[in-house]
Each structure stands twice: as C-alpha cells, then as structure tokens.
Amino acid sequence: MSCMDKDVHDKTKTGRLKLWYNEPAKATVTDGTDSWKDDPEWLKALPLGNGALGAMVFGDVDKERIQLNEESMWSGSPNNDNNPKAYPAQAKIRELLFKGKYREATKFTQETQICEGKGSGRGQGATLPFGCFQTLGDLWIDFENQGNYEDYYRELDLEDAIVRVSYTKNNVQYKRDVFVSEPDQLMVVRLTANAPGAISFTSSLSRPERFTTKVEDDQLVMFGALDNGKGGNGLEYMARLTALNKNGTVSYSDDGIVVQQADEVLLLLSASTNYVLDYPSYKGRDYEKLTAKRLENGKQKTYAQLLEAHTKDYQSYFKRVSLKLDQVPDTVPTNKRLQNLKTSKSSDLRLEELLFQYGRYLLISSSRPGTLPANLQGIWANKIQTPWNGDYHTDVNVQMNYWMAEVTNLNEMHLPLFDLMASLQEPGAITAKTHYNANGWVVHPITNIWGYTAPGEKASWGMHVGGGAWLTTHIMEHYYFNLDKTFLRQNYPVLKASTQFYMDWLVPDHKTGELVSGPSVSPENTFIAPDGSNCQISMGPAHDQQVIWQLFKNFIDASVVLGIDDDYVASIKRAQAQLAKPKIGDDGRLMEWAQAFEEVEPGHRHISHLFALHPGYQIDIEQTPKLAMAAKKSLDFRIKNGGGHTGWSAAWLISQYARLGEAEKAYKSLQTVLAKSTTSNLFGLHPPFQMDANFGTTEGISEMLLQSQSGTIRLLHALPDAWATGEVKGLCARGGFVIDMEWKDAELTEVKVHSKSGGTCKIGYKGKTIYFETQQGQDYFPLQAHHLKE
Numbered sequence: 001m002s003c004m005d006k007d008v009h010d011k012t013k014t015g016r017l018k019l020w021y022n023e024p025a026k027a028t029v030t031d032g033t034d035s036w037k038d039d040p041e042w043l044k045a046l047p048l049g050n051g052a053l054g055a056m057v058f059g060d061v062d063k064e065r066i067q068l069n070e071e072s073m074w075s076g077s078p079n080n081d082n083n084p085k086a087y088p089a090q091a092k093i094r095e096l097l098f099k100g101k102y103r104e105a106t107k108f109t110q111e112t113q114i115c116e117g118k119g120s121g122r123g124q125g126a127t128l129p130f131g132c133f134q135t136l137g138d139l140w141i142d143f144e145n146q147g148n149y150e151d152y153y154r155e156l157d158l159e160d161a162i163v164r165v166s167y168t169k170n171n172v173q174y175k176r177d178v179f180v181s182e183p184d185q186l187m188v189v190r191l192t193a194n195a196p197g198a199i200s201f202t203s204s205l206s207r208p209e210r211f212t213t214k215v216e217d218d219q220l221v222m223f224g225a226l227d228n229g230k231g232g233n234g235l236e237y238m239a240r241l242t243a244l245n246k247n248g249t250v251s252y253s254d255d256g257i258v259v260q261q262a263d264e265v266l267l268l269l270s271a272s273t274n275y276v277l278d279y280p281s282y283k284g285r286d287y288e289k290l291t292a293k294r295l296e297n298g299k300q301k302t303y304a305q306l307l308e309a310h311t312k313d314y315q316s317y318f319k320r321v322s323l324k325l326d327q328v329p330d331t332v333p334t335n336k337r338l339q340n341l342k343t344s345k346s347s348d349l350r351l352e353e354l355l356f357q358y359g360r361y362l363l364i365s366s367s368r369p370g371t372l373p374a375n376l377q378g379i380w381a382n383k384i385q386t387p388w389n390g391d392y393h394t395d396v397n398v399q400m401n402y403w404m405a406e407v408t409n410l411n412e413m414h415l416p417l418f419d420l421m422a423s424l425q426e427p428g429a430i431t432a433k434t435h436y437n438a439n440g441w442v443v444h445p446i447t448n449i450w451g452y453t454a455p456g457e458k459a460s461w462g463m464h465v466g467g468g469a470w471l472t473t474h475i476m477e478h479y480y481f482n483l484d485k486t487f488l489r490q491n492y493p494v495l496k497a498s499t500q501f502y503m504d505w506l507v508p509d510h511k512t513g514e515l516v517s518g519p520s521v522s523p524e525n526t527f528i529a530p531d532g533s534n535c536q537i538s539m540g541p542a543h544d545q546q547v548i549w550q551l552f553k554n555f556i557d558a559s560v561v562l563g564i565d566d567d568y569v570a571s572i573k574r575a576q577a578q579l580a581k582p583k584i585g586d587d588g589r590l591m592e593w594a595q596a597f598e599e600v601e602p603g604h605r606h607i608s609h610l611f612a613l614h615p616g617y618q619i620d621i622e623q624t625p626k627l628a629m630a631a632k633k634s635l636d637f638r639i640k641n642g643g644g645h646t647g648w649s650a651a652w653l654i655s656q657y658a659r660l661g662e663a664e665k666a667y668k669s670l671q672t673v674l675a676k677s678t679t680s681n682l683f684g685l686h687p688p689f690q691m692d693a694n695f696g697t698t699e700g701i702s703e704m705l706l707q708s709q710s711g712t713i714r715l716l717h718a719l720p721d722a723w724a725t726g727e728v729k730g731l732c733a734r735g736g737f738v739i740d741m742e743w744k745d746a747e748l749t750e751v752k753v754h755s756k757s758g759g760t761c762k763i764g765y766k767g768k769t770i771y772f773e774t775q776q777g778q779d780y781f782p783l784q785a786h787h788l789k790e
C-alpha cells in the first residue's frame with residue numbers, strides 16, 4: 001500500500017472537473033422525521049455510486065459519516081391492489097364525459113377506478129405494501145480527538161469519481177480517499193497521514209431502525225429485515241465492513257472496529273439484499289454469500305489495484321464526452337460559486353460545464369447494466385420514509401432520468417430502464433385486464449421494485465394511462481442512437497404489447513369519430529369544468545394522444561426495421577391516422593385538453609401537452625411550424641404564470657425551448673435551475689432533493705448544442721450569446737453518429753462526425769442542410785468537405 005500522493009489533493013494543480021469546498025458537511029444526524037424536509041448537512045455531502053451501492057461522504061474531521069445506500073433497500077412487498085370494480089364502471093364514466101358531465105365523471109372515477117388498497121400512501125408508503133426506498137444506514141469513523149484543524153479541503157473529482165478530504169491537525173496532515181467500485185462491487189475508504197502511527201479511530205455501522213451488528217471473523221456485519229407493509233418482515237439485507245491496516249492494531253467487537261496507531265488503513269464495505277427484479281416473488285439472491293465473496297476478493301487486492309480497476313471502468317464512460325465553455329481556472333469553492341450566482345444573478349460558465357458533466361457522473365453512478373434504474377433519488381436517500389417513497393414516477397420523472405443517456409454517450413446506462421419495463425409486463429397485463437378488460441400491459445404514474453401497476457389511491461393523478469406508451473419511446477430512442485437490431489428484436493414484444501393495450505383502450509369520440517384516450521388525466525393538472533368545478537378526468541387529453549401517436553409511430557418504424565409487415569402493423573397505421581391530433585386553441589396556444597378548459601393553475605409544473613415537442617417529435621419547428629408556434633405560446637404562458645417552479649419542470653423547459661431554437665429562453669431556464677433549484681452539492685431540488693432536475697438539465701444543455709430527432713442533425717440549434725465560444729466532443733446523434741464541434745464568436749469552426757454504423761448523414765446548420773454517405777468507423781469533416789457554412 002503506497003502513501004500520500006500529494007498533487008491530486010491540491011485542486012489548483014489540476015484544473016479538473018471537480019466540486020470542491022473548504023469546509024466539511026457536519027456529520028451530525030438531524031431529525032429525519034419530516035420526510036419532505038431535507039437534512040441541510042446531507043445536501044452538502046458528496047455522492048458516490050456504482051449503480052447499486054451508493055454513498056454520501058460528509059468529510060467531517062472529528063467524526064466522519066458516510067451515509068450508505070443499496071439500490072434495492074425497499075420496504076414493502078409484492079402487492080398489486082388492482083380494483084375489480086373498475087371495468088364495470090368504465091362505460092358510464094365515458095358516457096358522462098362525452099356528455100360534458102366532468103364533475104360527476106371525476107367523482108365516479110375516484111370511487112371506482114383507483115386501487116383497492118392504500119396505494120403509495122400519498123408518497124408515504126414506508127409501512128405499506130407499496131413500500132419505500134430507504135437508507136442502508138451509516139458508516140461512522142470516529143477519531144475521538146477533538147480540536148482545531150486547518151488547511152481543510154474536500155472534493156468530488158468527476159474525472160475519476162473519487163471523494164478526497166484533507167486537513168492538518170496537530171501538525172499532521174490527514175487524508176481520506178473514498179470511491180465506490182463497480183468492478184469490485186465495494187466501497188473503498190483509504191485513510192492516510194504524513195506521520196507514522198497517526199491513525200486511530202472507532203468505526204461502526206448503524207441505521208435508524210431494523211438492524212443488528214455482529215462480528216464475523218475479521219468483519220463487522222450489519223444485517224436485518226425491512227417492513228413488508230403487511231405486519232411482517234420483507235426484504236433482507238446485509239453490509240460487511242473490514243479494516244486492513246499498515247502497522248498499529250485492529251480489533252473487532254459486535255459494536256465496531258477499533259484501530260490504534262496505524263500508518264494507513266483501508267476500509268472495505270460490501271452490501272446487498274435478497275432482492276431480484278423478477279415477478280412475482282422478487283427475491284432469491286444469496287446476499288450473505290455475495291457480500292462475503294466481494295469482501296474476500298477485495299482483501300486479496302492492493303489499494304492501487306482497486307483504484308486502477310475503478311478508475312479504468314469509470315473513465316471508460318465518463319471520458320467519452322467533454323464540454324468547454326470557459327477557460328478561466330476554477331479558484332472559487334463550488335458552494336461559493338453557486339452562492340455568487342444566486343446573489344449576483346450573473347451566469348457562471350464553469351458551473352454550467354460542471355452541471356452538464358455532473359448529470360453524466362450521477363447517471364454512471366446510479367444506473368449500470370444489471371442494476372435497477374435510477375429512481376427519484378437516483379440511489380441516494382438518507383431516510384426510512386423518502387419523499388414520494390423514492391419510487392419510479394412514470395408521468396415524467398423516470399423518463400427524464402434517461403433522456404440524456406443516449407445523446408451524452410452513455411447508452412449502457414439506459415439498459416436498466418428496459419429491464420424495469422420488461423419486469424412490468426406480467427403485473428401490467430393483470431392490471432390491464434382487471435381495470436380495463438384490455439390486452440397488453442399498462443402502468444400508471446407510480447411504480448416500484450415490486451411490480452406495482454395499479455392506478456394508485458388518487459384518480460386526480462392516478463388516472464394517467466399514458467405512462468406505458470411514454471416509457472416505450474425509450475426503446476426506439478436506444479435503437480435510433482445505436483442501430484442495434486438485436487436489442488430492438490428483444491424489446492419488440494414490449495412495444496407491441498403496449499400498442500395492444502391502447503388498441504383495446506382507445507374509443508371513437510362521439511362527436512369527431514377520432515380515436516381518443518380516456519377516462520384519463522393530463523398528468524396531475526386540473527381544469528375548470530363548464531359548471532365551474534375543478535376536474536381532472538376527461539376524454540382525449542393531449543398528452544395521451546401524443547404519447548400514443550409516438551408509440552404507434554415507433555412500433556411502425558420498428559416493424560419496418562425488423563421486416564415485419566403484417567395485418568397488425570397495418571391496423572396500427574390506420575389507428576394512428578384516426579387518432580385525435582394536437583389542436584391550437586383560439587388563444588393560439590396548444591390545447592392541453594380536447595376542450596378549451598381554463599386551468600386552475602396556469603403556472604402548473606407539468607407541461608405534458610408539449611410532450612410532442614420534447615421528448616417526442618410529432619411537433620417540429622421546421623416540419624410543423626404552426627404547431628411549434630402554438631407550443632411556444634403555451635410555454636411563454638406557463639412561465640409568465642409561474643411555471644418551471646420545480647427543478648425538473650425548469651429543466652424540462654430548457655429542452656422545450658431548445659427544440660424551438662429559442663436559445664436565450666433555453667439559457668434563461670438553465671439559469672432558473674441553477675439559481676432556484678440547485679443546492680451546494682449541486683443536487684437538484686424539487687424541493688426536496690429530486691434527481692431528475694440534474695438529469696433533465698444535462699439533457700437540456702445537450703439539446704441546445706445538438707439535436708437529431710427530426711432525422712437531420714441540427715448543430716448548435718439553440719446557442720445562447722453566453723456560449724459564443726466553446727467546444728464539445730463526443731455527443732451522439734440518431735443514426736449512430738458521434739459529433740465533435742468547436743465554435744468561435746457563435747460560428748462553427750470545426751466539426752467532426754464519426755460514423756458508428758455507416759449510412760447517410762444529414763446535417764443542418766443555420767438553415768443549410770447537407771447530406772453525405774458514410775462508412776462504418778470513418779470520420780468526416782463536413783465543414784470543409786461539404787461546405788456546410790457557405
């Protein structure tokens with residue numbers, strides 16, 4: 001084990017992409033009872049993860065706290081409280097709606113269509129069958145010697161996914177390096193000092209409830225079972241901790257590990273549960289054996305070997321993309337930079353670069369092939385009752401988590417979302433049959449790791465049936481960016497089964513004969529019915545019509561790619577043509593509902609009726625300019641009335657405006673996210689903390705620089721004045737292209753196109769469009785070769 005490599009702990013030397021601070025996050029635990037309120041010190045801690053194991057490092061001096069997560073730490077249990085009363089009532093609700101009796105329909109829908117049980121417990125389901133994503137617990141490192149310290153420094157280095165802490169105390173310089181390795185499935189903590197025998201501490205493991213610790217050989221083991229929400233034990237978990245010391249002594253007791261006068265110490269932690277993403281039992285993993293094996297493997301390796309494997313793995317993803325907007329060295333601590341931005345209201349290019357790459361860092365750290373998808377918290381939650389149960393919301397949130405995956409060259413991180421979709425097929429088919437007597441599968445706005453697909457406990461948000469269609473759009477996105485036919489063939493059944501649900505669900509509108517979806521909601525939004533009552537339920541809300549249109553388009557395109565041209569595909573083409581389409585209201589805005597209702601909350605956080613502009617593309621600035629202008633009116637109206645007031649909704653606005661080529665408005669929404677919805681560790685805020693704002697912001701910045709949804713690769717489509725000069729490398733475009741760009745004074749100066757799969761490349765820039773044929777693996781320079789600018 002080597003000692004003390006000086007330079008990486010000194011930020012100024014490297015100019016690397018880092019979050020850094022001159023003060024620790026206090027390791028004290030504040031009262032976690034109010035699940036909707038964040039612990040302010042936790043929001044200063046720094047996140048690490050390997051997709052399954054997560055850690056938040058506080059970096060405190062006298063007592064270090066590393067709050068731990070494991071992706072499947074969920075209370076609750078498999079329980080799909082479908083409601084057999086739903087289908088018999090459906091026809092009456094539709095009749096009421098076609099007659100314009102919205103108040104009666106909304107009331108009857110709440111009485112007959114929601115789940116049988118308590119559902120998500122209004123986002124507080126920790127003790128219910130729905131369950132809740134919870135903390136694994138805390139690793140404590142108590143140095144037991146109070147007193148002053150100086151030269152304090154801590155950082156999260158995005159270039160190698162390591163947290164470093166250093167300070168001087170009693171003339172001894174202490175250092176900590178922490179990372180969570182994917183190859184070794186271990187959290188690694190290295191403690192060093194520049195004086196022999198200076199390292200002494202007691203280390204322990206704990207969590208707010210349901211845990212026992214014991215010694216097993218040279219390990220401290222924490223284990224327990226979570227609440228299954230039915231009055232018994234559910235998921236079983238285990239964490240194992242061991243200490244490898246250089247000189248000094250180590251002793252183990254059921255309460256902790258005591259290290260005395262060591263020169264250097266390595267702490268290794270493994271953790272897992274008996275969970276398996278497999279309907280109907282969702283269990284069977286031998287977590288005790290797995291955690292023991294991982295720890296044993298780790299103990300056979302040197303720190304350098306563990307570090308090298310981790311860095312190599314992480315950088316193989318992170319280093320695919322670089323963004324340069326600012327050349328000025330980073331001399332201001334991150335929390336101070338953010339504070340300056342919030343007070344001065346002036347932009348900060350370095351923070352924008354950092355936020356862009358931070359989204360990529362967080363996705364690599366919370367979603368890997370074979371893990372569960374990133375949830376509302378990514379994988380970082382410090383409570384027993386997490387906001388909204390830390391679940392998977394399918395009416396924008398989980399989709400937003402993955403919008404950036406392909407364009408920012410992280411296609412592998414997208415795979416867990418497809419695993420989730422596949423796991424919802426069986427429970428979703430039972431809900432489709434029970435609630436709607438329909439084939440195929442359906443999911444409503446909330447799902448969890450137990451295959452929950454029922455509507456939940458409130459019709460006002462639960463009756464969103466478009467979530468399944470929306471989720472499947474990711475299948476075609478992954479195909480378009482990678483042209484992987486094997487992937488498409490494997491996922492075609494999920495796509496087809498989703499179309500089968502909507503083919504059984506859609507009905508002709510009594511007046512227009514167009515196919516409409518309903519009873520359904522425009523996610524979580526409320527309209528004023530003609531009788532003045534506040535209602536949510538209607539026939540043909542724009543959002544449903546748009547996600548179903550996109551699903552049918554994707555299914556037709558996938559069938560063409562796979563050479564499938566049967567009667568069923570033909571029936572989908574007919575149904576798509578018959579769907580009610582986006583409409584423009586008398587006020588020029590895009591209509592959110594089939595009728596021009598007034599909104600109870602004009603500044604509502606959801607903008608679901610603009611799905612067709614982003615992430616869908618039924619509406620396009622060049623191909624459907626009228627609808628695009630109506631979309632712009634709707635966006636401006638939303639913001640004028642206070643829209644974008646949650647982190648995720650402000651992040652979505654960046655992409656929406658970017659699709660319209662509205663660079664300054666997109667940039668303004670980016671400033672809104674930074675100024676209003678970003679906290680000192682750059683976590684996004686709903687508030688409380690909610691990860692989709694981070695992922696949505698990275699997507700938004702990508703959309704400002706590069707778009708390819710229309711079939712044309714649009715370069716610098718929404719370049720704000722603030723980014724007059726810059727460079728981006730490694731962004732991906734549909735069709736299997738990787739794009740590098742440099743620009744100066746808002747003019748492209750260099751473009752490189754790498755063709756991953758060959759084929760025709762169509763590029764658009766400032767109103768000019770060029771085409772050129774490409775060979776697989778070749779690079780092209782369209783600026784010169786194809787006179788892109790003349």
Ligand SMILES: C[C@@H]1O[C@@H](O)[C@@H](O)[C@H](O)[C@@H]1O
Pocket residue numbers: 376388393397524605606646648686690
């Ligand atoms: C997790 C929750 O998801 C939906 O319900 C949104 O409307 C909320 O704003 C929040 O993001």
